[in-house]
Amino acid sequence: MNPGKMNLAVIVAGAMFLSGCASLGVKPWQRDVLARKDMQLSAGSIDSAVDDHLYFSKEASSGGRSFAGGGCGCN
Amino acid sequence: MQLGADTRGVRRRLVAATCALLTASATRSQATPRASIDEMLSDWRLDSALAYYHEDGRIQAIEPVVSVSRDFGDGETLDLNFTFDSLTGSSPNGALPSRKPQTFASPSGTSLMLAHHSYTTAPGELPVDPHYHDQRFALGADWTLPLTRLTRVTVGGKFSDEHDFLSVTADASIAHDFNDKNTTVSLGLFDENDSLSPIGGAPVPLSDYALFEKTGHKSKNGAGVLLSVTQVMTRTWLTEFNLSADRFTGYLNDPYKIISVIDDGGDTVGYVYENRPQSRTRRSAYLENRVGWERASAALSLRYMSDSWGVHSATAQLNLRQWNAERDKYLEPTARWYRQTAADFYTPWLLNSAGPDVTVASSDSRLGAFRALTYGLKFGMKLNDKFGRDDSELNLRVEYYQQTVESAVPGPGSLQGLDLYPSLKAVLLEIGFSY
Numbered sequence: 001m002n003p004g005k006m007n008l009a010v011i012v013a014g015a016m017f018l019s020g021c022a023s024l025g026v027k028p029w030q031r032d033v034l035a036r037k038d039m040q041l042s043a044g045s046i047d048s049a050v051d052d053h054l055y056f057s058k059e060a061s062s063g064g065r066s067f068a069g070g071g072c073g074c075n
Numbered sequence: 076m077q078l079g080a081d082t083r084g085v086r087r088r089l090v091a092a093t094c095a096l097l098t099a100s101a102t103r104s105q106a107t108p109r110a111s112i113d114e115m116l117s118d119w120r121l122d123s124a125l126a127y128y129h130e131d132g133r134i135q136a137i138e139p140v141v142s143v144s145r146d147f148g149d150g151e152t153l154d155l156n157f158t159f160d161s162l163t164g165s166s167p168n169g170a171l172p173s174r175k176p177q178t179f180a181s182p183s184g185t186s187l188m189l190a191h192h193s194y195t196t197a198p199g200e201l202p203v204d205p206h207y208h209d210q211r212f213a214l215g216a217d218w219t220l221p222l223t224r225l226t227r228v229t230v231g232g233k234f235s236d237e238h239d240f241l242s243v244t245a246d247a248s249i250a251h252d253f254n255d256k257n258t259t260v261s262l263g264l265f266d267e268n269d270s271l272s273p274i275g276g277a278p279v280p281l282s283d284y285a286l287f288e289k290t291g292h293k294s295k296n297g298a299g300v301l302l303s304v305t306q307v308m309t310r311t312w313l314t315e316f317n318l319s320a321d322r323f324t325g326y327l328n329d330p331y332k333i334i335s336v337i338d339d340g341g342d343t344v345g346y347v348y349e350n351r352p353q354s355r356t357r358r359s360a361y362l363e364n365r366v367g368w369e370r371a372s373a374a375l376s377l378r379y380m381s382d383s384w385g386v387h388s389a390t391a392q393l394n395l396r397q398w399n400a401e402r403d404k405y406l407e408p409t410a411r412w413y414r415q416t417a418a419d420f421y422t423p424w425l426l427n428s429a430g431p432d433v434t435v436a437s438s439d440s441r442l443g444a445f446r447a448l449t450y451g452l453k454f455g456m457k458l459n460d461k462f463g464r465d466d467s468e469l470n471l472r473v474e475y476y477q478q479t480v481e482s483a484v485p486g487p488g489s490l491q492g493l494d495l496y497p498s499l500k501a502v503l504l505e506i507g508f509s510y
Contacts, residue, residue, distance in 0.1 A: 025257025025307045033311045033367040037466040038396050041305065041315055041363065043374075046124045046140055046507060047453070047472060049158070053138070054128065054503065058478065060415050060442055061388040063319060064361035064378040067265045067301060072211060073240025075329075075441060 117462040120144045124507040131500040133203065134164040150221035154231075160211040165203035169332035169438045171424055171486070172493045173343045174198050180287075181206055182274040182331050201497055204331070211237045225252040229263075241270045248301070257307040265321075267297040273330035280350030281433065284333050295325030311368065317361040324354045334438040335424045341488030344427050349437040351420065357382040370398040385419035386442065392449075402457075409451035409474070414481075418442040423484065423495060440496070444481040449474055451503075458510065467510045474503040 026034070037043055048065070056062040057074035121143050128136040142156040168179060179202060181192035196202040217231035226249065233244040248263030271277065276289030299321025306314050333346040359380040366373050378390040392411040398404070420435040421442040455470035480496035 024309075025254055026310050028255070030310045031307075034307060034313060036367060036372070038372045039313060039365050039367045041313070041365070043365075044394070046122045046142060046509075047505070049140060049156075050124060050126045050138060050503070050505060051449075051474075053158075053160075054476070054501075055413075058441060058476075058499065058501075059388070059413060059447065060382075060384075060386045060418065061357075061359070061378075061380040061390070061413075063299075063321070063357075064317060064359040064380060064390075065363070065376070067244075067246060067263065067299060067319070067321075072213075072235060072242070073237050073269075073271065074209075 113462070117464075118145050118147070120146075120509070122507070122509045124505050126503060126505040128501060128503050130164070132165065133499070134162055134166060134207065136160055136162040150219065150227055152217075152219045154215075154217040156215045158211070158213040158215075160209070162207070162209045162211075164207055165205045166207040166331075167201060167203050167440065169329075169334055169349065170196075170202040170346055171335040171337070171343065171438075171490065171495055172196075172199050172201050173335075174489045174493075175343075177202055177343065179204070199493055201494070209237055209239075211235060222249075225256070226250070239272050239274055241272075243268050259303075259305040261301075261303045261305075263301040263303070265297075265299050265301075267323075269295045269297075269325075271295070271326055271330070277326065277328075277330045278348040280328060281347050281436070284346035284348060293326035293330075295323055295327055297321055297323035311366055313365045315361075315363045318359070319361070320356070320358045322354065322356045327351045327353060327355055329437070329439055332437065332439050334422070334436055336427050337424050337487070337490070338427055339487060341486050341490035347425065347436075349439065350435050351418075351437055352384065352435055355383055370400070370402060372396045384442070385417070386415055388413065388415035390414075404456045405454070407453040407455070409449070409453070411447075411449035411451075413447040413449075415445060417444040417482065424486070440480070440499075443496075445478050446481055447476065447478045449476045451475070455507075460510065468507075470507040470509075472503070472505040472507065474505075476501045476503065 033039060052062065053072065056072060121141070123141045124139070126136075126138040126140070128134070128138065138158065138160045140156070140158050142154065144152060144154040146152050170177065170179070173196075175198055177196045179194055179196070181194075181204065192206045194205055213233065213235040215231065215233040217229055219227055219229040221227045228247065228249045230247045232246070233242070235242040244265055244267040246263060246265035248261050250259055250261035252259050271293040273289075273293070275287075276291060277293045279288040279290060282288040299319060301317060301319040303315060303317045308314055328349055328351050330348075332349045334349055335343045336345045336347060338344050357380060359378060361376065361378045363374065363376040373396070374394040376390075376392045379388070380390075381387045390411070390413045392409070394407055394409045396405050396407040418437070420437060421439070422436050423438050423443070425433060425436060451472060451474035453470055453472040455468050457465075458467040458469055460467040476499075478499040480498065483496045485491060486493065486495050
């Protein structure tokens with residue numbers, strides 16, 4: 001597949017994805033549970049930072065949730 | 076007279092109004108400093124933790140983490156974080172256990188005789204450098220700015236300093252909300268530049284350990300991209316899917332790791348310094364789901380990662396939080412499962428008959444095949460917040476982590492019967508405070 005067709009395929013796939021997402025979700029007044037701190041993707045960020053540093057220094061994989069950069073000479 | 080009475084009336088009202096204004100002004104002037112300090116403090120959030128990490132017979136570490144953030148309103152936020160690590164203990168040097176005592180020099184040594192610290196490992200024991208110590212100081216910042224009602228950018232940076240390692244990272248991302256803010260798509264980039272100053276110098280790769288052939292400073296650089304889609308599925312279900320890739324080039328060796336060279340009978344005849352490829356490309360897919368109930372919530376995350384070194388890993392983590400009836404205390408058990416395959420060049424030892432054909436090799440157990448399990452429990456209790464915020468809390472966390480080697484190759488000859496792949500066991504204790 002040439003780059004032009006690939007870009008078109010990505011755009012079409014992205015548009016289909018977003019239009020599919022349009023049928024999901026809630027109205028602004030239905031966000032009571034989603035607004036709770038324990039429902040945020042950033043919940044427990046300090047715990048995650050401590051754990052990620054542990055796993056970064058003991059395992060060959062890191063990142064995924066956020067950038068995989070280390071900033072640590074431990075691995 | 077009529078006019079005079081009116082004048083007196085007006086004067087009385089003016090005096091009364093002036094007094095009222097002065098009183099109000101005086102009251103305000105007394106309240107202003109405290110009110111303004113309170114107002115300023117109420118805009119800031121503090122998240123902090125003190126973690127203690129202890130490995131069975133190896134490293135222990137203390138790590139305070141402090142993060143402060145401010146919400147300026149209209150979507151503008153600033154996050155600043157500070158981390159300090161202090162590590163001491165014993166670190167595996169990469170060599171195998173042996174039937175005979177083995178003597179090693181500290182990294183600063185120029186020979187086994189002149190080493191500031193030398194250490195001898197007893198027969199059958201895993202060689203570890205008992206003088207390992209390190210301290211790390213890291214600062215990070217992220218600033219998020221709204222571009223439009225639905226689009227925002229975040230720029231950030233991280234600085235990390237150790238006595239033999241310096242890292243500077245810059246990152247930027249842009250996020251856009253779709254579908255009534257039920258869908259968010261973001262794209263981020265980072266660039267990392269590391270400078271390494273190994274103690275005693277960076278060893279010549281695959282050189283004889285006994286010759287102490289070392290060179291000067293080294294560097295490595297990395298850059299990566301992260302594409303993320305967050306979707307509100309229902310009133311109680313949120314999901315996130317990330318794709319990321321990064322590439323690091325330069326000096327990717329561990330300058331303190333050596334490899335045992337053994338003969339066909341399993342006896343150690345020497346050691347060489349490790350050597351890894353000078354580039355590494357990683358790709359990962361990450362899926363996280365969060366589901367909430369009236370007094371509980373669950374977070375399940377799955378990650379698959381592979382890299383150009385031949386490492387493939389899978390990770391699954393589940394956190395369950397249960398609140399009490401008053402919703403002021405919670406318990407949160409955690410379980411994590413991790414499994415990785417070995418890097419193509421991982422080898423527990425080198426045979427002296429292998430000769431010069433070996434160009435890349437490492438015995439670092441972190442590049443071997445293993446699985447790891449983590450079990451944790453967290454207890455949190457809400458604190459009274461003078462600003463009326465609902466998420467100030469004090470929490471305690473304990474975790475147990477264990478690595479078990481997979482696909483272990485039995486050692487030849489005299490190595491048979493020795494524990495060549497000891498498992499790693501560690502405990503993490505943490506106290507956290509958010510206000």
